[in-house]
Amino acid sequence: MPAVVIRQRKPFRRKDGVFIYFEDNAGVIVNNKGEMKGSAITGPVAKECADLWPRIASNASSIA
Template identity: 90%
Template sequence: MNGLGSIVKEEKACKGVGRGGSSGSKFRISLGLPVGAVINCADNTGAKNLYVIAVAGIRGRLNRLPAAAIGDMLVATVKKGKPELRKKVMPAVVIRQRKAIRRKDGTVIYFEDNAGVIVNNKGEMKGSAITGPVAKECADLWPRIASNAGSVA
């Protein structure tokens, strides 16, 4: 045998490329937020929504839009909100998505909106409070976000 028949596919944890300030490993989650999506800003920075420009750690494939899932860091701009936040490119982390995700224990969960919070490059939040629940997958990856979360779902 030439060794090709013995290859076994396994679901492996991603190493977290470009995820400064995160801890733990991220398993594959359904990607629900492609580039161009507008998501709610769930912190108290003064931003109302975030426009997704790029997703950190995505290398890409021809004609496929890069997409983010819960716990991913993305590059975003503020479309509505305080004038000092608008027209600037800043990192953000996805904390909720409407696309259903399947957890390791078999449960399926989805949220009523797509939401993210503005962070710095180290993963520290710009705001000090989060409105609404934060997904457990995101809270495990980002301890600074988990500490500001009102509830973890």
């Protein structure tokens, strides 16, 4: 099963120059169509992930 990383502890740089990192690593298991296997996401989702995966963003409690 493929997975999508929605948060990572390692700092990464956004295009506007801001470095962002989260307090934990987290991923979502998806099927081959890109649909989530689970039903809920706890914690924030990175904005870059939300832009690429709108179905994941719709289930997220917040987008950082």
